[in-house]
Amino acid sequence: MEKTIAAVSTGSAPGGIGVIRISGSRAVEIANAVFKPFDNSSLLELKGYRAKYGSIVIDGEKADNAVALVFRAPKSYTGEDVAELSVHGGMLLVQKTLEAVLKAGAVPAGPGEFTKRAFLNGKLDLTQAESVAELISAEGEQSLKASYNALQGALSNKINSVLEKLLDSSATMAAWVDYPDEEIPELTDGELEKTLEQCALELKALLDNYENGKTVTKGVVTAIAGRPNVGKSSLMNMLTKTEKSIVTHIEGTTRDIVEESVRLGGLVLHLRDTAGLRSSDDLVESIGIEKAYKALDDAQLVLAVFDNSLSLDGFDRDLISRCKGRAAVAVINKTDLEARLDTSEIEVAFSEIVYISAKNNEGFEELAAAVERLLGVADFDSSAPLLANARQKKNCENAYGEIIEALDALRAGVTFDAVNVMIDSAADELLSLTGKKASAEVVNNIFSKFCVGK
Numbered sequence: 001m002e003k004t005i006a007a008v009s010t011g012s013a014p015g016g017i018g019v020i021r022i023s024g025s026r027a028v029e030i031a032n033a034v035f036k037p038f039d040n041s042s043l044l045e046l047k048g049y050r051a052k053y054g055s056i057v058i059d060g061e062k063a064d065n066a067v068a069l070v071f072r073a074p075k076s077y078t079g080e081d082v083a084e085l086s087v088h089g090g091m092l093l094v095q096k097t098l099e100a101v102l103k104a105g106a107v108p109a110g111p112g113e114f115t116k117r118a119f120l121n122g123k124l125d126l127t128q129a130e131s132v133a134e135l136i137s138a139e140g141e142q143s144l145k146a147s148y149n150a151l152q153g154a155l156s157n158k159i160n161s162v163l164e165k166l167l168d169s170s171a172t173m174a175a176w177v178d179y180p181d182e183e184i185p186e187l188t189d190g191e192l193e194k195t196l197e198q199c200a201l202e203l204k205a206l207l208d209n210y211e212n213g214k215t216v217t218k219g220v221v222t223a224i225a226g227r228p229n230v231g232k233s234s235l236m237n238m239l240t241k242t243e244k245s246i247v248t249h250i251e252g253t254t255r256d257i258v259e260e261s262v263r264l265g266g267l268v269l270h271l272r273d274t275a276g277l278r279s280s281d282d283l284v285e286s287i288g289i290e291k292a293y294k295a296l297d298d299a300q301l302v303l304a305v306f307d308n309s310l311s312l313d314g315f316d317r318d319l320i321s322r323c324k325g326r327a328a329v330a331v332i333n334k335t336d337l338e339a340r341l342d343t344s345e346i347e348v349a350f351s352e353i354v355y356i357s358a359k360n361n362e363g364f365e366e367l368a369a370a371v372e373r374l375l376g377v378a379d380f381d382s383s384a385p386l387l388a389n390a391r392q393k394k395n396c397e398n399a400y401g402e403i404i405e406a407l408d409a410l411r412a413g414v415t416f417d418a419v420n421v422m423i424d425s426a427a428d429e430l431l432s433l434t435g436k437k438a439s440a441e442v443v444n445n446i447f448s449k450f451c452v453g454k
């Protein structure tokens, strides 16, 4: 029999409440051993979806007032009996309650074990389970929406509808091959081709949206670059709205890379404020400058800052040429000062130019809009189904490849049974995407990345 598991499901910092979650056939019995309802009833008699107010009893002593929630299988997160004890969120109290629960017969839950049990009990498929992990780690607005959609089954529904079409075609073709003389609904090559084309189209749309989805959900590594004193640190401060990076007009003080994640519009930018780009004889400083160039090369997005009050110099021109062909926005700072900058060279090199005054906090929205346009996520639809990770993408890519091969074979006049092998392989890929046919290794790998308690 499956062991009854328990873990702290709330975070590892003190909070208003802490929740100890218990799941398995003995969940209610174990909760009942450490929790006494004030009305002297027993949790054992409690129906599902009910709560009781009472006390936590540790080693015979009342330790806290708490709420016990009972869920009865299969109507629970895991599909098993589940009890949750909500105690006051002090770390010691939460830990002691968990210890009492373990003493009463539960075993500590492994990472993601509650969600793994939910998956094994058919409460959610792998794409939904993975979206639970994404929801927990979501930083940006769009990311949150996209993960919630996946949890609601947006991706599963899309994959299952393609799968159904493939399995239908496969079954009819198999029947044709096995019983050529029977009356089987007509399956002309034309119809089959149309169905396969439709399947390929739907998978292609998912694959095409993958990079955009990743940009939106994972955030964008961004370098803020520019020569000293153009206002890189000030821009970073404007974006973070804190005083984290040191703003100063002494050249060379931003020697190291400061990193910070900020929300810009619907996106999350992982910002790297770099040392001013220039040459230096100072060793420490030149290490900083080298790092700045590396950060610039590694970035997915460059915010190239220029000073509106000065004309371009050699370092500006160097930055312009380094930005050519890259995802880069020219940010012209200090618009509150008199313009001395000739922007013609910048206009040639950048498709997006934004005017800001970091000092006066002006131009934030314009910058957000320019970045979204540049990265192609301005019209991103977070309610559309989205492949969430490399694993899902690989399965989708393989399925798409098999369907394209099947189409080619069909057009070349290859026999139905040969075509069917490819269609079955495509179906297998989709079945492992949603987890209906995923190997234990894949499943274990997915859940091992979860936190304990989820």
Ligand code: GDP
Residues within 6 Å of the ligand: 226, 227, 228, 229, 230, 231, 232, 233, 234, 235, 246, 247, 248, 249, 254, 276, 333, 334, 335, 336, 337, 356, 357, 358, 359, 360
């Ligand atoms: P960095 O070396 O590129 O990081 O530049 P800083 O952010 O340290 O800014 C250099 C100087 O320019 C500081 O004195 C800032 O106060 C000033 N500065 C930054 N942004 C603006 C702006 O929009 N307008 C004006 N007038 N000064 C600014």
